[in-house]
Amino acid sequence: MTDEYILLYGNSYTNSNIYYVTKFLSPDPFLCLVSKDLKDKKIFLSEMETGRALKESNANEIKSYRDYNYDAIYRRYKDPGVAFANLILKILKEQGIKKISVMRDFPSFFYEFLKDEGLPLKILKDPFRDRRRRKGEEELNKIKKAQKACEISLGTVKKIIEHAKVKKRTLYYKEKELTSEYLRVTIEKTLLENGSFCDGVICASGRDSSDPHSVGHGVIREGEPIVIDIFPNLMNERYYSDMTRTYVKGEPNEDLLNMYDAVFDAQELAFKELKAGRRCEEVHLAVCEYFESLGYGTERKNDKEGFIHSTGHGVGLDVHEPPSIGRNDERLVEGDVVTIEPGLYYKEIGGVRLEDIVAIKRDGYVNLTKLDKKFIIG
Template sequence: MITDKNSLDISETLQEHRSDAFMIVGNSNNADMFYSTHFFASDSFAYIQTKEANEIMLVSEMERGRAEIESRVAQVRTLQDCNYRDKIRERGDPSIAYCDCLAEILQKHGVRRVSVPRDFPYHIAQTLKEEGFSFEAIKSPFQKLRARKSSSEVGKVRKVQDACNLAMKAAVNMIHKSEEVDGKLNYQGYDLTSEKVRHQIDITLLDHGCESEGTIVSCGKDSANPHWEGAGVLRPDEPIVIDIFPRNKKSRYYADMTRTVIKGEASQRLEDMYEAVLVAQQVATGMIKPGLKCNEIHSKVCDIFDERGYGTSRSGSDTGFIHSTGHGVGLEIHEAPFVGERESVLEAGNIITIEPGLYYPDVGGIRLEDLILVTDDGFENLTEMEKRFIV
């Protein structure tokens, strides 16, 4: 059963690495930092968990009150507690003084060997090394915990995906209501462009407390580049790939969805591509259950495309199906588990995308993407938006 987590204890990982503590320094744009503290701050702060599973946050004095109320961490220390201003006068350098504050906290908790994430600030590690601490950069111990969502986290992702669904409906509706004028799509008397559709998506998301960067509205041959955002006038009889991956501004959780549509008529080749992608997605989604290896899903998708004569990256092709089948979604838009060639095993509470696609530079691309929750006995599709090619 998916339940709320009561602990972020990573002491077992620290024991494996013979470390006294794990430390992160950064702001809330760092997903592990936000996950471990539940505290949002644009300025840098520090999180420490000792091998005894004691947790400490170091924040500025200005953030003390808010951190004590909002953060899940019980021990909140401030720079003022560590006599930061005195240390600046002694050291003549605020950055080194900050390191001295960290050193004071680490020493108080008997920490000498420190594990840090692989993107840990070099200057801080180097300065603390000079003060007698040893460091090891390790794979994030929170990634596996983050991959298995609690019921609360699932609810947060559902909320974002609901907003994403409304935004996708608004985008497709603009295309549906457009008309062909001189080989272009025209909406309410004006050329319908990628930018105008993105604008409508942004407005819809903002109305529901969400935001999105890099939204894809890509038409025609341009859509053969999977991550091309798209620009300019949309045209009839050509595929339009719409990929929306919004984040809730408050919860910080993401969602993800892709639909491909055509206004007008689709060539037989595009119809066949769409059918192949749809079948691949349906089969892959139907396989999902706890205990299944992610590479088995990806391999099956490749099999389906191979059987229909489409190239795949597995066979060395640079056209056709050229990316993985999916990825985890949560505090990052791409996080574990990754549904590709890795042998990661699905667990109840994972939220993953299933997004097969086909891409050919002479006609464009087709991609369909749903967001899937792995349940105790199978899966739940969190994506309500219909799949309709001709709109």
């Protein structure tokens, strides 16, 4: 058995590495010791969570703080931070582990305390990065489950836009003005009904859509773009998906129609570049060059409007994870799950973005997104 271990601390709802290692969901922070080969996993947590951890986690060893007489430690030091730092020290000494590493997000107070106590801690950049990029079949199925919820919710609001009536260029649904807020609440409710949730659903129309991450607000008007970006997180399995569609109710102007055609074609161009071994930058620059050939601005030219972000990103236990499909030397690997999401943004016109999620294979890719890309509705 290895004598090198990584020490993790946090809650597994927000710390995806801890969930990745332990497969245990806890809203309260807990300690985890994992060997570098991930074969030996030990978790230490409060007594109230121990029973559940025994049933749900994949740890080889599970102990409660009470096993280390934490109550007495707390009474001695009174300060919660100092007491818990001493608990960590006691656990590490009793475990007899000689080589310990922590990640960059490990609490600095605990790190300094343990260093002062003579523990030779080493800081690691991201020891699980490469493993997490290569999604296996089980992980892929969870991402597909999230994507199904995503498509159901987006399909629901697409029907609302289809059935909306236009009065004096404003959209009405059920006799009320149709707003970004109404679409967002509908998406959030539908996601919950399908075992997922999403913080910050984007339903941006008109000028709001020219800001890639504006969540959108106010009434929706005829002929203006409606950018809907949903990135659901499974409530139990914790995996994400990510998808964007752009719609318009009624007839778009020529500039907006040309933008949509350009984004659609740019995405198709990017798809053709995808396979294991391809440099991410090659995919991104192919998209930039295409947009530039049509006279649109791009981020590689430092333009403020046009294509102003990367072509995509990895998706898994985090909605944004490696690799970034942008200007870098990283290469795609088999097992990567990434988005391909070209977009164009102009303040006087609005924005257009299309985003699919794909799995990278040795000689190509598989598109996990099934929803159509119809632009003009009704």
